[in-house]
Amino acid sequence: xAGVTQFxxxxxxxxxxxxxxxxxxxxxxxNLYWYxxxxxxxxxxxxxxxxxxxxxxxxxxxxxxxxxxxxxxxSTLKVQPAELEDSGVYFCASSQKGFxxxxxxxxxxxxxxx
Amino acid sequence: AQSVAQPEDQVNVAEGNPLTVKCxxxxxxxxxxxxxxxxxxxxxxxxxKYITGDNLVKGSYGFEAEFNKSQTSFHLKKxxxxxxxxxxxxxxxxxxxxxxxxxxxxxxxxxxxx
Numbered sequence: 103x104a105g106v107t108q109f110x111x112x113x114x115x116x117x118x119x120x121x122x123x124x125x126x127x128x129x130x131x132x133n134l135y136w137y138x139x140x141x142x143x144x145x146x147x148x149x150x151x152x153x154x155x156x157x158x159x160x161x162x163x164x165x166x167x168x169x170x171x172x173x174x175x176x177s178t179l180k181v182q183p184a185e186l187e188d189s190g191v192y193f194c195a196s197s198q199k200g201f202x203x204x205x206x207x208x209x210x211x212x213x214x215x216x
Numbered sequence: 217a218q219s220v221a222q223p224e225d226q227v228n229v230a231e232g233n234p235l236t237v238k239c240x241x242x243x244x245x246x247x248x249x250x251x252x253x254x255x256x257x258x259x260x261x262x263x264x265k266y267i268t269g270d271n272l273v274k275g276s277y278g279f280e281a282e283f284n285k286s287q288t289s290f291h292l293k294k295x296x297x298x299x300x301x302x303x304x305x306x307x308x309x310x311x312x313x314x315x316x317x318x319x320x321x322x323x324x325x326x327x328x329x330x
Contacts, residue, residue: 106259133316144220145260145306145320158317193259197316202248202267205318207259 104128108194108208116216120182123211125194127176133197134177135205136169140190148192151177163188184215218243220307220321228327229297237292237324239307249290250308250318251281260306266290277301297328 107126115121127134136148148167149159153174162169166185171177181188191212195205219242229235241247248267252260264275271283281292290307307321 135316135318137320142225142322144322147317147319150316152316160317195260202265204250204262204265205252205260207252207261209257209259 106194106196106206106208108192108211110211111209112212112214114214114216115184117186118183120180121184121213123179123181123192123194123213125177125179125208127194127196128206130198131196131206132174132199133203134171135195135197136177136179137193137195138190139193139210145193148179181213184213186215189213189215218247218309218311218317218319220309220319222305222307222321222324224324225322226325226327228329231299231328231330232296235294235297235301235326235328237305237307237326238289239291239321240287240289241307241309242288243309243311243319245312246285247309247311249281249283250310251275251279251290251292252306252308252320254304254306254323256303263292263305297326299328299330302326302328 109124134151139145147161150157151171168180191210193210195207197203221240250265251263254260266273266283274280304323306323310318
């Protein structure tokens, strides 16, 4: 069974440019999450999809971030325009139905904004 | 607000010795509690979780964790450390009501010396 896959693994962009990160969850997982970790800090929650619906987007930093999950399958996270403080590792995770399920993580997309 | 504290940035232990990685949390009610491990250039991997029942939870790779409700702690333990246990460990909590958001600590780097 394929795990959670993320693309790209590393992106280096200039301030003001746009970047789109993609996440393919484990097949059949309704729940999809985006997290971000800035160097040495905690892994911060960004948002949660249940199928194609945004269940909780309370962690999205501002309106420069846009997440979508078309058809309830893969998800994209777009940052436009990127700022220096957006640098970090963006993790995607998925889980099955139910409150007690553990998260399955992708390897992360490292974003560097210069 | 929910929060997770991992008071030690790094834990150093000799191979064969017992190890403890500390975690305390602040969340309403009785949360679900998790430990994840991250090896270099990999995503987070689930180790174990506490849902209900016995306060001592056993997980992967010989790890276990002890839930202490009065101290709101969920410390990770292993009786005999291996060099291969060296990695970054994250504690996480999720409320039983109100959604699926999982909150992570900042992580503790475990270094096991041969």
